[in-house]
Amino acid sequence: MRTDRRSLIAAMIRLARRPGLWLMVLLIAVIFLMPAAGPLMRWLFPGVPRPVYTRASFFELTLAHAELVAISSLAAAVIGIGFGIFVTRESGREFAPMAGAIAATGQTFPPVAVLALTIPVLGYGAAPAIAALCLYAIFPIIAATITGIESVPAPTRDAAMGMGFAPRDILWRIELPLAFPFILAGLRNAVIINIGTAAIGSAAGALSLGSPIIEGLSASNPAYVLEGAVIVALLAVAADRCFAWLEDLSRHGGLEQPG
Amino acid sequence: MTGLCGLALLSFVRRPKLRSFATILAAALILWGSLAGAGHFAALLMQESPPTARASLGPAFWTLAVAILAIADAMQRGNFVIPARVCIGAAFCAGFFLMAAAGDFDDLSLAKEFSNNRGIFVTELLRHLGLVCAATFFALLIGVPLTMLVLRKTAVAGFVFASLGILQTIPSIALFGVLIAPMSKLSEQLPFLRDLGINGTGPAPAIIALTLYSLLPLVRGFYTGLSEVAREVKDAATAIGFGARQMFIEVELPLAMPALLSGLRVVTIQAIGLASVAALIGAGGLGTFIFQGIGQYALDLVLVGALPVILLALLANFFFEMLLGLARRKL
Amino acid sequence: MIELRNVSKSFGATPAVADFSLKIENGAFFVLAGPSGCGKSTVLRMINAMIVPGKGQIEVDGQDIRAMEPEKLRRSIGYVIQSAGLFPHWTAADNVLAVPRLLKWSPSRCAARLDALVALLRIDPALLDRYPRQLSGGQQQRIGVARALAADPDIVLMDEPFAALDPVSRAELQDELRGIHARSGKTIVFVTHDMDEALRLATGMAVMNGGRLIQTGSPASILLAPVDDFVRDFLGGESLQLRLLDLVPVEKLMKPGKTKATETIAAGASLKNALNLMLARRRSFLGVEDASGKRLGEIHLNDIVARRDAN
Numbered sequence: 001m002r003t004d005r006r007s008l009i010a011a012m013i014r015l016a017r018r019p020g021l022w023l024m025v026l027l028i029a030v031i032f033l034m035p036a037a038g039p040l041m042r043w044l045f046p047g048v049p050r051p052v053y054t055r056a057s058f059f060e061l062t063l064a065h066a067e068l069v070a071i072s073s074l075a076a077a078v079i080g081i082g083f084g085i086f087v088t089r090e091s092g093r094e095f096a097p098m099a100g101a102i103a104a105t106g107q108t109f110p111p112v113a114v115l116a117l118t119i120p121v122l123g124y125g126a127a128p129a130i131a132a133l134c135l136y137a138i139f140p141i142i143a144a145t146i147t148g149i150e151s152v153p154a155p156t157r158d159a160a161m162g163m164g165f166a167p168r169d170i171l172w173r174i175e176l177p178l179a180f181p182f183i184l185a186g187l188r189n190a191v192i193i194n195i196g197t198a199a200i201g202s203a204a205g206a207l208s209l210g211s212p213i214i215e216g217l218s219a220s221n222p223a224y225v226l227e228g229a230v231i232v233a234l235l236a237v238a239a240d241r242c243f244a245w246l247e248d249l250s251r252h253g254g255l256e257q258p259g
Numbered sequence: 260m261t262g263l264c265g266l267a268l269l270s271f272v273r274r275p276k277l278r279s280f281a282t283i284l285a286a287a288l289i290l291w292g293s294l295a296g297a298g299h300f301a302a303l304l305m306q307e308s309p310p311t312a313r314a315s316l317g318p319a320f321w322t323l324a325v326a327i328l329a330i331a332d333a334m335q336r337g338n339f340v341i342p343a344r345v346c347i348g349a350a351f352c353a354g355f356f357l358m359a360a361a362g363d364f365d366d367l368s369l370a371k372e373f374s375n376n377r378g379i380f381v382t383e384l385l386r387h388l389g390l391v392c393a394a395t396f397f398a399l400l401i402g403v404p405l406t407m408l409v410l411r412k413t414a415v416a417g418f419v420f421a422s423l424g425i426l427q428t429i430p431s432i433a434l435f436g437v438l439i440a441p442m443s444k445l446s447e448q449l450p451f452l453r454d455l456g457i458n459g460t461g462p463a464p465a466i467i468a469l470t471l472y473s474l475l476p477l478v479r480g481f482y483t484g485l486s487e488v489a490r491e492v493k494d495a496a497t498a499i500g501f502g503a504r505q506m507f508i509e510v511e512l513p514l515a516m517p518a519l520l521s522g523l524r525v526v527t528i529q530a531i532g533l534a535s536v537a538a539l540i541g542a543g544g545l546g547t548f549i550f551q552g553i554g555q556y557a558l559d560l561v562l563v564g565a566l567p568v569i570l571l572a573l574l575a576n577f578f579f580e581m582l583l584g585l586a587r588r589k590l
Numbered sequence: 591m592i593e594l595r596n597v598s599k600s601f602g603a604t605p606a607v608a609d610f611s612l613k614i615e616n617g618a619f620f621v622l623a624g625p626s627g628c629g630k631s632t633v634l635r636m637i638n639a640m641i642v643p644g645k646g647q648i649e650v651d652g653q654d655i656r657a658m659e660p661e662k663l664r665r666s667i668g669y670v671i672q673s674a675g676l677f678p679h680w681t682a683a684d685n686v687l688a689v690p691r692l693l694k695w696s697p698s699r700c701a702a703r704l705d706a707l708v709a710l711l712r713i714d715p716a717l718l719d720r721y722p723r724q725l726s727g728g729q730q731q732r733i734g735v736a737r738a739l740a741a742d743p744d745i746v747l748m749d750e751p752f753a754a755l756d757p758v759s760r761a762e763l764q765d766e767l768r769g770i771h772a773r774s775g776k777t778i779v780f781v782t783h784d785m786d787e788a789l790r791l792a793t794g795m796a797v798m799n800g801g802r803l804i805q806t807g808s809p810a811s812i813l814l815a816p817v818d819d820f821v822r823d824f825l826g827g828e829s830l831q832l833r834l835l836d837l838v839p840v841e842k843l844m845k846p847g848k849t850k851a852t853e854t855i856a857a858g859a860s861l862k863n864a865l866n867l868m869l870a871r872r873r874s875f876l877g878v879e880d881a882s883g884k885r886l887g888e889i890h891l892n893d894i895v896a897r898r899d900a901n
Binding site: 105228 | 424425428429430431433436437439440443459528532533535536546549550552553554558559561562564565566569572573575
């Protein structure tokens with residue numbers, strides 16, 4: 001009983017040390033306290049007539065923003081990981097150099113430019129934003145999946161084959177678990193960039209945390225800009241810390257401690 | 260147009276069996292063909308429709324993208340030497356400009372949009388490049404001493420990288436936005452800043468934000484480059500009597516060069532992309548066209564901004580690849 | 591029994607194995623020896639269908655392996671490679687039980703098998719929960735051998751398993767393996783380029799060069815009558831006679847009876863050990879004693895020098 005309680009306390013301390021957790025708490029607090037920030041904004045920007053953005057609640061904006069990022073990243077993950085697996089199979093090996101080149105070139109495309117290119121094709125609103133975010137996120141995920149699977153040591157794969165692992169077993173039990181930290185890092189990269197690009201997407205009419213920023217910029221209302229910017233920055237940093245946390249968890253004991 | 264798409268698709272499928280060179284030729288034909296086709300088609304369309312009509316590139320744009328990718332891939336596979344790559348690239352550009360000079364594209368709305376804005380375009384392009392260069396310059400100014408500090412005092416390395424990492428995760432639009440308020444306060448308080456043209460909006464906050472974003476890739480690249488020079492090599496250099504300065508110039512710098520260049524490459528490409536967001540806070544640059552276009556539903560104007568940004572990024576990438584190739588060949 | 595008949599294999603234009611025929615009897619400790627690149631690993635990897643031969647036929651227990659499902663075949667044959675190839679994201683215990691779990695053994699059967707293997711290979715149970723990165727090279731390879739034996743296969747293939755180990759761990763694992771082979775009667779096919787290792791372990795061996803089988807037989811018969819200069823050089827050239835002494839126990843040349851010798855040597859030691867001791871102690875003869883210290887007789891330098899045939 002006693003050891004139970006002690007280990008529980010230890011676990012809670014470990015949890016409390018996670019900045020991701022506190023940032024999430026802070027983010028939620030800021031989202032719900034923002035409507036009460038009127039006096040603060042009035043003090044910061046005395047000349048502003050309406051200090052707090054009210055066209056949509058910040059909770060609504062954050063939810064819409066998260067939705068844009070989540071849908072696009074998830075789709076990109078499915079496509080990117082799938083493609084990464086395909087080009088590392090025997091049947092898809094022919095396409096591996098091409099996939100590498102596309103992933104490398106794709107990552108040099110500025111995300112804003114990708115967003116700008118989808119607008120003429122898909123029009124305004126959430127659809128082009130999601131498509132652009134997804135398109136952009138695919139590249140780092142493909143690159144990460146390929147790197148991850150290729151990082152599996154040749155003797156490991158050889159031993160697995162020699163012991164009678166079927167190709168499917170090798171993929172699911174050896175390659176994907178070993179590639180997971182790499183894929184997670186690629187996903188983290190993509191999600192963080194997407195959080196930023198989704199904000200810019202509101203210039204093209206997608207509802208997101210960028211909406212107050214864009215409106216503030218065009219109406220010369222710095223208070224709106226600051227409100228949107230603070231929340232979207234917090235969202236990005238919190239998401240990043242949460243991914244860091246996941247990466248720590250996914251690392252296997254054997255890889256964590258040297259020797 | 261569909262025929263051209265089909266041709267592009269065909270080359271895509273059969274490419275594994277074709278030689279790289281043949282692919283480049285095929286892709287070049289498609290590229291120029293679809294460009295010429297688009298121009299021709301637009302001209303036909305213009306003859307029959309009212310003068311306000313616009314002929315957009317639309318699907319032809321994706322055909323072009325596929326063709327360009329096919330060329331890049333073929334070059335990758337063919338493992339061409341750098342001069343050959345430069346020649347191929349130059350040939351493409353030459354073809355493009357010849358067609359433009361011949362007036363092939365004159366009826367495309369993209370080209371119309373471009374010629375409408377030709378004067379501003381050059382200004383904005385220069386401003387864009389100016390933002391990138393200024394940011395890179397300031398990033399080097401701060402980043403190099405910071406790297407030295409981090410190399411000397413490993414205790415602060417963790418802290419420096421953690422703070423730069425957090426900075427890096429903040430979305431660009433947010434950082435630009437957050438900078439507006441303090442910057443405008445500052446210029447209110449300090450008149451000499453205002454005289455210099457430093458304001459809450461405009462290029463000053465943009466350059467500050469771009470510099471901040473550049474620090475992490477720069478310092479990380481420099482740090483890994485210099486800290487990974489093998490101890491044995493440094494020991495050997497010391498043993499044969501190299502001084503600290505000689506060691507740095509003759510040994511550490513050349514060996515770290517690829518990592519330094521990779522860092523600079525990330526900085527430049529990232530700055531090219533982010534500088535287009537800076538248009539939102541009035542810093543100008545190619546982003547001006549993108550956001551103006553989006554705001555006015557002028558989709559071709561968006562392309563006038565977006566395509567050069569992508570081209571700039573690709574060019575920068577190509578340039579650094581070349582430098583990297585040279586630096587690696589020396590090792 | 592493993593039988594290869596006229597097997598050939600090329601990688602691209604380079605032939606790796608040419609017209610190779612070999613029979614390996616059940617229960618043999620068969621060593622494939624030869625310089626690196628001679629095709630010995632290719633032969634080994636063809637036995638469990640990791641490499642498909644271009645020509646020829648391979649039978650395991652009278653069955654053509656082409657008729658078998660490769661995965662099933664491999665699960666019935668143990669496999670050990672040089673760097674162990676342990677799965678870095680699995681604990682030592684999970685690594686050992688890889689094949690039993692593929693074969694869907696019950697958890698209780700797995701646990702029992704794990705205990706048996708820990709005892710058989712004298713693995714420190716504390717190591718079982720560790721990850722490969724946390725083990726020394728010798729410990730890793732011990733786990734690797736245990737993993738190959740986990741599903742109790744009749745045949746075990748080993749591709750230079752001890753080549754990367756330090757001499758102490760290597761000798762330990764060689765002894766362990768020889769003991770396991772003697773007790774279990776498994777067929778072991780072992781690839782090495784290390785002649786000392788080959789002679790120490792083999793009951794039968796084949797010397798390969800350039801993808802061809804040069805000579806096959808017992809280690810002693812090959813040492814005594816190398817077919818050509820290549821084999822002689824590979825066996826050690828000048829020191830071939832010394833290697834031969836290594837194969838013969840002292841008791842074979844011992845003169846039984848009483849002895850006044852002050853220095854003694856164990857009856858099971860090799861003639862090389864005896865010669866070494868004579869040189870070190872400047873004696874021309876040694877007493878011979880058994881394990882309990884009882885004196886059995888004498889061995890003389892002259893007899894070693896004049897020895898005609900060891901067998």
